[in-house]
Amino acid sequence: MKKALKIIGIIVLLLIIALFLTPVLFQGSIEKMVKKAANDNVNAQVEWSSLDLSLFRNFPNASLSLEKLRLINEAPFKGDTLVYAKEFNLTMGVMQLFKDKGLSIDQIYLNEAFINVKIDSLGNANYDIAKAPETSKSSGETKKPFQLNLDHYEINSSKINYLDESGTIFLKLKDFNHSGDGDFKSSVFTLHTQTDSKISFDYDGTNYLKDNSIVLDADLEMDLENMKFSFLDNEAIINQLPLKFEGYVQLFEDYNDIDIQFSTPSSDFKNFLALIPETYAANLDGVTTTGDFKLNGVIKGKVDDTYIPTLDISASSSNASFQYPELPKKVEDISIDVEIKNETGLVEDTYINFNGVKFRIDQDRFAGSGTINNLTTNMLVDFKVDGVLNLANISKAYPLDIEQKLNGILNADLAANFDMNSVEREAYQNVNAKGSMKLSKFDYASPELAKPLHIDVATVNFTSNTAKLNTFEMTSGSTDLKMTGNLTNLLGFAFSDQPLKGNFKATSTNFDVADFMVEADTSSETSDTQTASGSSTEAIKIPEFLDISLNFDAKSVKYDNLVLKNATGSLVLKEENAILKGINADIFGGNINLDGMVSTAGSPNFDMKLSLNTIKILEAFEQMELVKGLAPIAQALNGIASTEISLKGNLTKDLMPIYTSLTGNALAKVINAEVQKDKMLLLSQLNTEFNFFDFDNLKVKDLTAKLNFDNGAINADNFDFNFDDIRVDVSGKHTFSNELNYKLKFNVPAKYFGDEVGGKLAQLSNTDLSKMSVDVPVTLSGNFKNPKVQVNTQNAIQSLTTQIIQTQKEKATNTIKDKVGDQINSILGGNKAKDSTQTDSTQTKEESVKDKVKDIFGNFTKKKKNN
Template structure:
């Protein structure tokens, strides 16, 4: 007995070893079979990472698996991925492995597909990316047999965790199935049989930019009868769900060479209005049983006819509801008197003849009644819309009757009576002659918020009347942030803005008491570095605006400026605001502006011309950063300023100029100006170095200068100042960081150099000394708050000494003709005279006189350099 058990155990181990080892022997054959089948049958590039064979996982059958399958198209969809699958597995009897793939078919009994992604596409020329099966007009009997290398005797199959997308560019249709799971079991080999299937997925459906379904859950449990001889598949004992709406199917689908012959009817079996709510997204139907409803809801449909490349089945789908109501348990209000009568029909089989007829869509909330009807034709191409809306809707009640959450409060009373007809192409291309609308709409106490505006807009009242070409804004009163607006005007493409994401075009006249520019800007978000998401807000001109605004405002706030009595024209287009003939009162003067501000790029820019007339210098330079940086010293003045400034550059996130980027030029004129009592560090430094100047008496009237600025700095062209009879020439440059590099040249008469110099001049006592002056240059550096002043006063006094010596020479020369000749002879050394004593005497007198003058000048210079206050009246 023990020996028998031992032998049995050895046999079992041998069998297990064979089951593990045999797949390696057949590995190359399996790979060869898969590659041969692909090459013989598919016109596409197919790649996979591995082909495996196992006798263990599906014993007593063999299991063949393909891992990481990718199918890539050839032209005209070159390099586009048609399908991927993480794993595909087939099971088959072990004996099938011993068949030759080119001699007899291999029978597959089951298959499983995991995590497949399939993208089906039809381009605008009618080409399909899924037509990849090879076909050849010269196909022989042998090739036909090879193309049938597999046959199926399937008992069960499954597709798990997969997704499918179908895109038709010609009709602009998109169908997307996500979280797709499907399984079936039965027998495919018999001529007639049944399979039991289970399917579930989330479906989204969009056509011509209109989203009809958004991630709606669909399930279907169905027994499908198979007639393989006639290729007929019949629905039996089935029920499906769209979200929680139950639908029963009856009918069949027959596969033909040119398409499918469909004959299906469906309806919802319960006929309760609760079924309608079940179509809504899952988030709002989780507690469907708790919702109180009355009335019925019927969905019935017939789909019958040939589905092919040229035709679709005829459609007759009807949705009706009469006098229904619903109320959510935790919400305060009820929707009642609901009437729905809608049909979807096609009687020709031509897809373009499909139309939707909404005969009635009515409801009532409190005392507000809303009625509407519409027809939608040619829905697969250029959809034609004819609609009528008449009713009142309190927007605040939407969240009180339906569990929808808004980012911000939505409120307001909407009243309308409108008839409109148009085609979508006309809306998108602004073909106003094909857009016919008439009626009126009014809004009161409406609050609108969007990511396109930084503050909610509260519209207290708005009245619009519709005509075929335009919408007239008869009255509009609104407030956003701290700004108020009263407006009238015309809008030329309201439907394009509402239905097709077009820009909002119009012309408006706007009046405002207070208008803050920052209240109308949007917030722009960007992603920071190193994968960390942060919110960087920058102001943006809304991209949806294309309008001309003639505006008047009592006060406009821009940055820290309060502009009064503002008027002008603002043109907004393509995220660019152009200012035309804008005037305002500012700093006790007036300001004129033309130019533009653009937020088209990531960094906003500006390019404007400013005309300044009669600005109060103290106010303007203390409150306007731009002027402070162009001429920081000017804020020490009192008086008036006239100027023209041409300036351009970048704006920061607060819409203020980035000083390092600005460039341009300015012409400035100072009127009736004087220096403030508090002279500041610069003038104090100058007075310390030049004690003959009293800057309180500086004449600044009618001073004109020209400035050029770029690269964070200002260059000042030479301009003239006066201090009594001292002419001053100033030029140089400074940076916006207030570092200074200036030269001030003072043309100083000699009499300002003190009493000693005046006595010296008195000794000379000649007309030449009356006009003696010396240039004194002050080099100004450092910064505006910590200036440095260096002068050439010492060298200037030395030059004065030379002038006085020269005058004294001329005075001695003029004492007599002979003395002049003798003096010249002695100086030049090229003449000998007989009157040597006279020459010596003259030379001695000259030397003594020169020495006296030099001594006097040294005394003067010493007094100046010791910075003692001199009496400038001598």
């Protein structure tokens, strides 16, 4: 006995060792076999990161696990991922591992997968990757390298996308869990399934379901031989709506046959609330309802390239009500009668009837009805709404998940009928519309607005081709606004995604732009896109759906620290462009005129022509960033100026100029100004370099300067101006970062040299200096905050020396002429005079004059410093 037990123990031990060693010994050959099976079965690229073989995980069966499995399409979807799975598990009998003619798989597990199903506009399907089975030449039998003899399968925590471009259908399942049990070895069997998921569904660009919850427990009779699948005992829950359904789907080679009926198992009105997405309907626990709600439907017929199943779906309710336990108001007198029908099987013959939808909250009643025909061709719409709503009561009766409270009174009495082709072609003569809408005492607050918006009253009258805004009175913060005008294609905007077109006239006594702007933190800009003020806000976009023209008249407009008075002009918003025309306003004690454009289509940019007329220079400098960049020296001028600027360039995302991108020109004229040297270090330094004038006593008058902008620099064309009788010639440039590169030339009359210097020069040259002047070149570099002033005395010395020598030569010539004349007269008179015309060397005298001027001029330019 002991020997037998020992033998049994040895056998068990050997079996356990074999179970451990088999995956190690055979894993390589098994992986090759799996790759061959995959290549033999599909026209796609199959990849995985690792293969794991275990004989213990699902003992007594073997478990084959593929990690990070990818199934990648070939043409015409080359490179697209059809399937990705974090883990793909196959369970099979142990002996399957040693077969050389394919695998028979019993169970499949797919975990954390993404399945991306796509049908292109030509009808090609990316899941059509199966290869035709090979036929043996010797036996004539079809080889089956891969057999699914399943009894169980699971898909866990996965996502499935289904896109049909030919039918513009998009179905998305997320958090998808599904399992099935059945005998797939049999041709007829019952499949027991369980499914739960979040479902979203779009058709032809319209969203019908968005993350709606669905739970389905279904038993299906699977007739694989006839490809007929019948629903036996089935119940589904969509959101919180229970549905029972029965029928079948049968697949044929050229078409599919469908016959499905569904209905709600009870007629409680709570079933209607369950149709509303859970995000908006909240929890229905504790909700009290009265009345009924019935949902019934039949979907029946064949499906092929021409036909869809016929439809007969209805939803109805009468004299119903509901109230949420935590809310004070009840919605009562609810009546619903809606039908979706198709009687021919042609998709264009599908229509929807809203025979009546009514409800009441307190004393406010609202009703609507309508029809929609020709859904897929030239859609025909006919509707009518009538009633009054106190918007504050909506959130008191229904749990809306909104950030701000609704209030205000909405009155509506509107009817319209039209076809979509006419709307899209703007053939509004084919549109019939009449009625009105009125909104009063409406408040709106949002994180996107700096201040709450209050609409005191807004009334709109509708006709066939326009929606006329008769009254619009609004306030926000310190801003008031009144507006009238017309919207010429409200239906095109509402139903066919056309731009909203209109013409309006607006008036305001005070309009503060800050009441409508909210700052938002964003990542830092690079140096090339940083504005002068260093501001950084959320990107501002001009809405692309607007095609609006607005004429305005505002007594006061405030933007940042700018205040414009008596502002008039027009603003056109179109194709993400803001076009400004004839803008005129009082500012800086003068007047501004502006024409131009700002565009946010693509990279933001602008193109402006601006005139500032007889403005106060200091006010403009203190309040306008552009003036600070263009003319920093303006901070030292107290007076009146005018300027004309033509400028274009790129903008940051908060619509501030990128200075390095600016191009254009300006013509600036200082009409009359006093110089305040203490306001700018550059002027103070110039003042210390010379003693022939004092900025404290200087005035600028009729100074005209031409500027042009290029690559972030402001270039000054050669211009000149006078400080009293001192002329200054200017050329050079500076940058918006205040770097300087200027050349100045002061033409200084000799009288400014003072009595001491003037007397010495007069003695040296024996010359009247009253008409003599000298050019003093000055180079400015560094920046406005730390300027470097360099006076070129050598050129000044050379200039003054040349003038003195020239004057002396002219005098010497005249003296010689006089003496020669005297000698001739003496000879003619008989007198013999002694020749006394002797002169010093001209070169020696020039050097002497130059040395004297150099000493005197050098002392002159340093005099003020020494004093």
